[in-house]
Amino acid sequence: SAVISQKPSRDICQRGTSLTIQCQVDSQVTMMFWYRQQPGQSLTLIATANQGSEATYESGFVIDKFPISRPNLTFSTLTVSNMSPEDSSIYLCSGTVNTGELFFGEGSRLTVL
Amino acid sequence: DAKTTQPTSMDCAEGRAANLPCNHSTISGNEYVYWYRQIHSQGPQYIIHGLKNNETNEMASLIITEDRKSSTLILPHATLRDTAVYYCIVLYTGTASKLTFGTGTRLQVTL
Numbered sequence: 001s002a003v004i005s006q007k008p009s010r011d012i013c014q015r016g017t018s019l020t021i022q023c024q025v026d027s028q029v030t031m032m033f034w035y036r037q038q039p040g041q042s043l044t045l046i047a048t049a050n051q052g053s054e055a056t057y058e059s060g061f062v063i064d065k066f067p068i069s070r071p072n073l074t075f076s077t078l079t080v081s082n083m084s085p086e087d088s089s090i091y092l093c094s095g096t097v098n099t100g101e102l103f104f105g106e107g108s109r110l111t112v113l
Numbered sequence: 114d115a116k117t118t119q120p121t122s123m124d125c126a127e128g129r130a131a132n133l134p135c136n137h138s139t140i141s142g143n144e145y146v147y148w149y150r151q152i153h154s155q156g157p158q159y160i161i162h163g164l165k166n167n168e169t170n171e172m173a174s175l176i177i178t179e180d181r182k183s184s185t186l187i188l189p190h191a192t193l194r195d196t197a198v199y200y201c202i203v204l205y206t207g208t209a210s211k212l213t214f215g216t217g218t219r220l221q222v223t224l
Binding site: 004092103104107 | 147154155156157158159162200212213214215216217
């Protein structure tokens with residue numbers, strides 16, 4: 001198994017600012033992903049974090065708004081840029097181990113005023 | 114990835130078995146069936162996954178039909194702490210093993 005630590009667990013931010021969320025895994029994972037979960041809804045995949053190269057974004061998500069880094073096999077960051085109230089959501093990172101299991105962090109609850 | 118269909122909600126009495134169905138009629142031969150659950154305000158928790166054989170672990174059992182077009186997650190003795198949203202997902206665990214979450218089944222375990 002893998003343990004994924006995410007921080008911050010929650011934050012309240014002002015409109016127009018940016019916030020970087022960090023995701024640290026206690027073991028090497030093959031794949032890492034970032035999801036968004038808006039209130040009362042299911043998870044939506046934002047992007048796949050690729051080690052040492054640009055992330056692969058899903059339809060509706062762009063690098064300028066959600067820049068992602070993954071410098072090594074155990075760490076990734078997601079930045080929510082130029083935030084607006086519509087970005088208020090829970091952001092989750094996940095990682096896949098080589099057995100096929102995918103583990104999630106506890107999420108970062110973001111509120112934009 | 115194949116699409117899944119689950120009932121929106123289910124109730125189960127504590128101590129009884131909870132049987133959560135999932136239809137995945139368009140599943141392809143190399144796609145696995147995964148189950149996750151999400152307890153309120155927490156990150157999704159992995160439960161179990163399988164390809165075509167039935168699987169059992171300390172949390173649950175997974176029964177996959179012979180044609181693989183549907184499956185059932187079984188929690189043998191549901192407790193109040195099993196109240197959660199349960200997601201059935203099918204995916205190919207290849208180079209792009211990303212999960213696409215549907216709406217899931219909200220399981221309410223009652224006394």
